[in-house]
Amino acid sequence: MTIIAEPTEEFPYQIRSFPAKSAADGVEPASAKWTEAVAFGFHAGAPEDLDIEKSLTSEEKDGRIHTGAYAASALDGAWDADYPVATYASYRKTVNVGAGKLLPAHLISAVTVRPTHRRRGLLRTIITADLRRAKADGLAIAALTASEATIYGRFGFGAATHAATIEVDSSHGFALKSAQPGRGIVEIAEPGVLRELEPRIFNRVHAGTFGSIGRQDSYRYRVSGYWNYGKPGRDRTVRAALYYGQDGKCEGYVSYRVLETETPATLKVIDLLAADHAAHLALWQFLGSVDLVQRIRREGVPMADPLPWALADKRRYQVTEVEDHLWLRILDTTAALQARHYWLDGTVTLKVMDALGFAGGVYRLHTLDGVGTVTELPASEPADLELGAAELAQLYLAGVSAQTLLAAGTVGELRTGGAAAVDAVFAAPVPAHSLTDF
Ligand SMILES: CC(=O)SCCNC(=O)CCNC(=O)[C@H](O)C(C)(C)COP(=O)(O)OP(=O)(O)OC[C@H]1O[C@@H](n2cnc3c(N)ncnc32)[C@H](O)[C@@H]1OP(=O)(O)O
Numbered sequence: 001m002t003i004i005a006e007p008t009e010e011f012p013y014q015i016r017s018f019p020a021k022s023a024a025d026g027v028e029p030a031s032a033k034w035t036e037a038v039a040f041g042f043h044a045g046a047p048e049d050l051d052i053e054k055s056l057t058s059e060e061k062d063g064r065i066h067t068g069a070y071a072a073s074a075l076d077g078a079w080d081a082d083y084p085v086a087t088y089a090s091y092r093k094t095v096n097v098g099a100g101k102l103l104p105a106h107l108i109s110a111v112t113v114r115p116t117h118r119r120r121g122l123l124r125t126i127i128t129a130d131l132r133r134a135k136a137d138g139l140a141i142a143a144l145t146a147s148e149a150t151i152y153g154r155f156g157f158g159a160a161t162h163a164a165t166i167e168v169d170s171s172h173g174f175a176l177k178s179a180q181p182g183r184g185i186v187e188i189a190e191p192g193v194l195r196e197l198e199p200r201i202f203n204r205v206h207a208g209t210f211g212s213i214g215r216q217d218s219y220r221y222r223v224s225g226y227w228n229y230g231k232p233g234r235d236r237t238v239r240a241a242l243y244y245g246q247d248g249k250c251e252g253y254v255s256y257r258v259l260e261t262e263t264p265a266t267l268k269v270i271d272l273l274a275a276d277h278a279a280h281l282a283l284w285q286f287l288g289s290v291d292l293v294q295r296i297r298r299e300g301v302p303m304a305d306p307l308p309w310a311l312a313d314k315r316r317y318q319v320t321e322v323e324d325h326l327w328l329r330i331l332d333t334t335a336a337l338q339a340r341h342y343w344l345d346g347t348v349t350l351k352v353m354d355a356l357g358f359a360g361g362v363y364r365l366h367t368l369d370g371v372g373t374v375t376e377l378p379a380s381e382p383a384d385l386e387l388g389a390a391e392l393a394q395l396y397l398a399g400v401s402a403q404t405l406l407a408a409g410t411v412g413e414l415r416t417g418g419a420a421a422v423d424a425v426f427a428a429p430v431p432a433h434s435l436t437d438f
Contacts, residue, residue, distance in 0.1 A: 041112025211432025
């Protein structure tokens with residue numbers, strides 16, 4: 001256990017961190033209470049012991065560190081002082097920064113503060129200490145997915161990728177433009193096979209998807225319906241279909257459930273992973289042939305989804321929502337910029353301001369043949385663009401252009417044409433996309 005902060009008169013909490021650990025002889029009480037506090041914070045039902053055990057087993061595999069803030073005492077009859085009033089988790093995965101380059105990232109999750117202890121600086125204290133630790137460990141970037149878009153900008157996080165929710169009208173089935181003979185076949189499987197397949201196929205997709213961030217161990221249970229937070233038993237409504245390539249190897253899958261209670265009857269995609277374009281189209285061709293459903297809904301769809309262009313009737317495809325997805329925080333500007341792949345050659349100088357002191361400075365980035373070289377310059381050196389840490393994170397994976405941020409008034413040109421020069425270096429052929437909720 002690590003003590004992060006001791007209580008003071010103004011801030012009467014002890015903050016401590018401990019590794020997520022499943023206990024052989026039942027659930028360890030501190031972890032059980034921590035998990036209950038998280039469920040409370042996200043309005044989930046009170047978890048059963050089996051649920052807590054399963055989450056801890058998965059979280060231990062991810063090497064998660066759990067942090068809690070604890071009040072010195074509790075009122076008689078209220079939750080006792082071993083229940084944290086704030087929770088926070090972090091662990092490490094990689095983010096795909098282009099051309100298959102995987103950069104280690106510090107992932108943050110399970111951030112809650114009890115309503116009775118809110119707005120007293122608990123989140124600020126915990127997150128700033130954690131980011132400092134991540135930076136000291138040599139991590140160049142931190143990441144999270146946010147419940148609200150108003151929380152994390154002040155800590156230098158910016159929305160780096162976006163994703164869509166789509167609905168496809170599947171009444172009487174739908175067809176793709178090309179039948180794609182010889183593309184491989186799709187067949188139904190017992191969803192439990194995804195517990196092994198998900199990590200294997202995800203690793204391939206992760207390596208090939210700009211903006212993808214590593215998935216936590218629990219995914220393979222969630223997508224197969226074998227366990228989900230708050231649902232420790234098997235969800236028998238989950239169905240699965242596998243795509244087999246021409247060599248007979250499984251190269252993609254879709255897991256889904258049919259919501260017959262919705263009007264019209266809707267097939268909801270839980271997860272769809274395809275190692276290549278053929279697998280993606282074949283799985284959609286399969287979904288288009290499922291009878292007794294009139295609509296297919298999928299969340300977390302890439303902004304440059306090829307599906308509408310593949311459909312025989314493009315108007316069957318509707319984007320019903322677009323939301324920010326992956327939020328990034330640059331901890332080490334030189335390391336993060338040098339790790340990223342660049343599709344264009346050029347030179348640009350950024351003046352970064354960072355209230356937390358991690359990413360600030362003047363950086364000249366020179367890109368050649370995909371590789372970025374960064375030189376940190378004295379603060380007096382001229383730059384093309386002046387921007388904050390959050391805006392640097394928004395630009396990092398080309399999730400938005402510098403010219404758009406200039407128009408939004410959130411970055412400043414230090415020379416005319418500076419924003420266009422930044423875009424000419426950062427632009428990517430397809431929008432970055434993350435396939436992971438955490
Ligand atoms: C990665 C994830 O896990 S995302 C999930 C985030 N968690 C949730 O949404 C669960 C419900 N919400 C909560 O538990 C809490 O309200 C939290 C965790 C969002 C904030 O906790 P608090 O301890 O109240 O935050 P803290 O007091 O440290 O506030 C820090 C700053 O953020 C601001 N802030 C905090 N929450 C919000 C919010 N929801 N919207 C806008 N601003 C916010 C505060 O006003 C404060 O601003 P300041 O420093 O400029 O004065």
